[in-house]
Amino acid sequence: MKTTSKEDLRSHCAVNYGVEMFGDRWSLLIIRDIVFAGKKTYGAFLKSxxxxxxxxxxxxxxxxxEQGILSRAPNPDDGRKDFYTLTEKGLDLIPIMLNIVLxxxxxxxxxxxxSQKKFIARIRKHPLQVSEEVKAxxxxxxxxxxxxxx
Structure with a gap:
């Protein structure tokens, strides 16, 4: 799959850029799996x-x-598996994910x-603080x- 460049975008609208980068269901669910459940491997994502x-x-x-949202590295314990983690660009999606949750x-x-009433209340009351805590x-x-x- 080729990397999307500015020339490949349907338009230069900020909403369109976001939709083209992570707007499909599966991309958001992969990011969700990392942020909310700590999944890191292909096999773990597959079990969602x-x-x-x-x-x-x-x-x-x-x-x-390719878009710089995820980074892949070999699992130090099993070289046949890769670990996927969010890059800083990917971590910047956390506030968006938290707003989707709200x-x-x-x-x-x-x-x-x-059922996570305290968590929801904290996001509503301190969205920036919670976002930074979750990023860390x-x-x-x-x-x-x-x-x-x-």
Whole structure:
């Protein structure tokens, strides 16, 4: 897959750029898996409940890496596996992910996140502080809900 350049964009609208970089369902779910559940490997992403196809997962991981949103490195314990992590550019998507969580908690009556009342309240009250805390957590290999099964 080739890297998207300014010449490849449908328009130079800021919303369009965001949609073309990470606006498809699978890219956002891969980022979600890293931020919320701490997933780092192809196999872990594949186990997410949405059931991404292997070819789509491989394509999205490659695209996100080419765009500088993800970085890939060999697993030090098993060289046959790669670890995927968010780059600084990818970490900058965390405030957007948290806003999606807030929106979903408000509008999806069956949203799992509704049970995380303290977390939702903190995001609403201190969005910038929570975003920075989550960025630091993920930058250091952590995630928001380490026991989550997403």
């Amino acid at each position: 409940e949405e059931g991404i196809a292997t070819n789509v997962l491989a394509s999205r991981l490659a695209f996100l890496e 929106w979903s908690a408000q509008h999806d009556a069956k949203s799992y996140v509704r 957590l993920v930058r250091n290999g952590g995630c928001i809900f380490p026991d989550a099964d997403v």
